[in-house]
Amino acid sequence: MNTIDVSSRRARAIFYSSGDWKRIRQDRLDLDNNECQWHKAEGKTLAAGMHDEHGNLVVLEVDHIKELADYPELALDIDNLRTLCKDCHNKRHKRFNYRPSKKKRKWDDEWW
Template sequence: MIDVSTKQSRARFYTSNEWRRLRQSILERDHFECQWCKAEGRVTTDAVLEVDHIKELAQYPELSMEPSNLRTLCKDCHNKRHNRMNYRGVAKKRKWQDEWWG
């Protein structure tokens, strides 16, 4: 089982040749299309594509290289999935209410 408990160990995992090969095969399997956008009838052709672990890597490290636990998502959908604030359609949260340059 892989170690993903530290930032360094996750970086080693994501830069490994084994992961890079698997990532490429998942992108090809999914026809280089975001699976969430595709399910909604949208085609994403100019988006940055990422490979997402359906069951989180931190909780299920044994599924880290399991193709059935991986899917292609565009960056916007991947950010939305992980509740990151920079995804399309959602305003970036401001630190101060009077910030006008955000």
């Protein structure tokens, strides 16, 4: 398998918009039944189309288990991919201090 160029932001954007990535990404989502694998490991179900504990619609992302920057040769290796919800993916990469969003739902303000 050829090594993918991920050396710059532009190169990564090209990779993530490629047909090869879109196909392998969809294959991984299908294999994981469109469920967050970290939640599944905890015995919970968090899948596409559901709402999370904060009332937000679940967004699924496909994560490279071995980092893309460190292992570009595994960029399209389906065994190096897993499905995570956006919050778990952010937690994994320590983004935004991995705080889940706390958007208030419209009808959670009742007091009586």
